Amino acid sequence: MLKISFEREINADIEKSFDIITNFENFQKLFPEFYPSILIKSVRDESSLVAEHLKLHDSEFIIMSKHFFSRPHTHEMRVVGGDIKGSSINEIFSSDDGKTTLKVIAELDVKSSRFSKNNPYKDSLNKLYDEMISEIEKS
Numbered sequence: 001m002l003k004i005s006f007e008r009e010i011n012a013d014i015e016k017s018f019d020i021i022t023n024f025e026n027f028q029k030l031f032p033e034f035y036p037s038i039l040i041k042s043v044r045d046e047s048s049l050v051a052e053h054l055k056l057h058d059s060e061f062i063i064m065s066k067h068f069f070s071r072p073h074t075h076e077m078r079v080v081g082g083d084i085k086g087s088s089i090n091e092i093f094s095s096d097d098g099k100t101t102l103k104v105i106a107e108l109d110v111k112s113s114r115f116s117k118n119n120p121y122k123d124s125l126n127k128l129y130d131e132m133i134s135e136i137e138k139s
Contacts (some may be wrong), residue, residue, distance in 0.1 A: 001086075003121045004106040007128055012136045014095035017102065018072035020136045021091060024050060030135055034128045036060070044069065049080075056128075057120035059110070063087075084109045104129060 010017045027035035037053040041064075048067045053060055063082035069075055072093055079087040087110075092103040110121055 002106075002108045002110055002119070002121060004104070004108065004119070004125055006104055006122075006126060008102045008104075008133055010102060010133050012100060014072045014093050014100045016139075017136050018075070018093050020139070021102070021132050022067070022069060022075045024048075024052070024067065026094040031128065031131055034124075049135055056095075056108075056124040058108075068122055079109075084115040096123075102129070102133075 042049040061083040
C-alpha cells in the first residue's frame, strides 16, 4: 500500500472549501483530467456510493467508492471495488482566521517503487488538490 500525506492552506472558509472538495458530482466538469467519468449510484445523509474513473499519473482506475462525510470537518473515500480496491483517501479540514487547512492522507493500492524518490502518484494527487484549491479560491 502506497501512503501519501500532505497539507494545504486554502484562502477560503471551511464550509466553502469542504463543499467544493466533496462535490464529486461536479468533478467530471471541473477536473476532467483526473475524473473523466463519475456516476453517483446512491446518496444518503452522510454517505454516498459512486462509480468513478480516476486518473492519476499515467493510470486510469475504474473504481466503486463509498464516501463518508462529517460536515464540514472530514471526508473519507473508501474504494470498495475495482482496480484499486482497499485504497482510501481521507481529508481533514480545520479553520483559523477565515482560512482552511486541509490535511490529506491517502493509502493507494498501486504498484510503485518504494525506493524511488519520485512518486508519480503523489505528484499527481498533489496536482489534483492544487486544482481543487484553485477552484475554491477563484469562486
